[in-house]
Amino acid sequence: MGVESGIPCIDFSNLADLVEGSEGWKSLCKQVREACESFGCFQVVYDQVPVKLHEELLMGSKELFDLPNEIKEKNVSSKPYHGYIGKIKEVPLYESLGVHDAPNLDQVEAFVDLMWPNGNPAFCQALNSMAKKIQKLEGIVRKMIFQNLGVEDYYDSHMKSSDCIFRVMKYNAPRSDDSAVGLQAHKDKNILTILYQDIHGLELLSPGGEWFQVLPKPGTFTVFAGEALMAWSNGRIQAAKHRVIMQGEKDRYSYAFFSAPKGGAPVETPKELVDDDHPLLFRPFDYMDFLRYYQANPRLDNSLEIYAGAV
Ligand SMILES: O=C(O)CCC(=O)C(=O)O
Numbered sequence: 001m002g003v004e005s006g007i008p009c010i011d012f013s014n015l016a017d018l019v020e021g022s023e024g025w026k027s028l029c030k031q032v033r034e035a036c037e038s039f040g041c042f043q044v045v046y047d048q049v050p051v052k053l054h055e056e057l058l059m060g061s062k063e064l065f066d067l068p069n070e071i072k073e074k075n076v077s078s079k080p081y082h083g084y085i086g087k088i089k090e091v092p093l094y095e096s097l098g099v100h101d102a103p104n105l106d107q108v109e110a111f112v113d114l115m116w117p118n119g120n121p122a123f124c125q126a127l128n129s130m131a132k133k134i135q136k137l138e139g140i141v142r143k144m145i146f147q148n149l150g151v152e153d154y155y156d157s158h159m160k161s162s163d164c165i166f167r168v169m170k171y172n173a174p175r176s177d178d179s180a181v182g183l184q185a186h187k188d189k190n191i192l193t194i195l196y197q198d199i200h201g202l203e204l205l206s207p208g209g210e211w212f213q214v215l216p217k218p219g220t221f222t223v224f225a226g227e228a229l230m231a232w233s234n235g236r237i238q239a240a241k242h243r244v245i246m247q248g249e250k251d252r253y254s255y256a257f258f259s260a261p262k263g264g265a266p267v268e269t270p271k272e273l274v275d276d277d278h279p280l281l282f283r284p285f286d287y288m289d290f291l292r293y294y295q296a297n298p299r300l301d302n303s304l305e306i307y308a309g310a311v
Pocket residue numbers: 167169183188195197201202242243244254255256
C-alpha cells in the first residue's frame with residue numbers, strides 16, 4: 001500500500017492576478033516543469049472551479065452510473081478508449097463513460113440525450129462547464145511547460161492540433177472476495193490528464209519505485225503527463241505510472257480531462273529539443289495508431305518504446 005505522498009503540490013490560487021512573464025508566473029512555470037520532469041505528475045490548487053460545480057458533477061455522475069447497462073453501452077465510439085468501458089475481467093470494479101470534445105456544448109447535449117432521452121439539463125450544464133474550466137487550466141499548464149522548455153513558438157500549433165476527451169469514472173467498493181485493484185498500473189498515452197477524485201484510491205509510482213497515495217484535497221486537481229508529451233519533449237517530460245487501489249466500503253467517483261493529439265497530426269519532436277546530448281528518442285507517429293497498438297497490447301509495459309522508439 002502506498003504511503004502519504006511527497007508529490008509536488010503547486011498553488012495556482014493567485015494565477016488570475018499574475019501577468020504572463022512576471023516573476024510569479026516564471027516561478028510557477030519552473031515548478032510545473034520540475035514536477036513534470038521528475039514525477040510526471042503534480043497536484044494543483046485551482047480555485048477557478050467552484051466547489052459547487054464539483055458537487056453537481058459528482059451528483060450527476062452517480063445518476064449516470066445508476067442508469068441501466070444497455071443505456072450506458074449506447075456510448076460508443078470508433079476511437080479506442082472513447083466510449084463506455086466496463087465489466088472488464090481484469091478490473092471488474094471499474095466503469096467509465098467518455099465524451100469527446102466536452103467543452104463543446106453540442107457534444108455534451110448529444111451525449112446527455114443518448115443517456116437521458118427526457119433530458120438532464122443540470123448534468124449537461126455541469127459537465128460542459130467543468131470541461132471548459134479544465135480545458136483552460138490544461139492550456140495554462142501546457143503553455144508553462146512549453147515556455148520553460150524554450151519551445152513556446154510551437155504552443156499555438158500544438159494546441160490547434162489537439163483534441164480532448166472528458167471521462168467520468170466509477171469504481172465500485174470491493175466486496176470481501178474482490179480484488180481491491182480499481183485500475184491497473186498504467187501510463188496515460190495522451191498529452192496531459194487533469195483529474196479530480198472524490199475519495200482516495202489513486203496511487204503514483206515515484207521515481208524511487210515506491211507507490212505513493214495521491215490524496216484528494218478540495219479544490220485540487222491531479223495533473224499527469226502522458227506518453228505523447230513525453231515523446232514530443234524527447235523524454236524531458238516523464239509519463240507517470242499510476243493505478244487505483246480501492247479501500248473501504250464507499251464507491252469511488254472521479255473525472256478527468258484528457259488532451260490528446262488529433263488523429264492525423266503526427267507526434268513529432270521539435271528540432272530544438274534534439275542535439276548531441278539529447279538524441280532523438282522517438283520517431284514521428286500517429287497518436288490514434290499508437291492507441292490502437294496499445295489497445296491490442298495492453299499489458300506491454302513499454303508499448304511506446306516498441307511502437308515508436310527511434311533506435
Ligand atoms: O480514477 C482515477 O483516479 C484514475 C483514472 C486514470 O488513471 C485514467 O483514467 O487514466
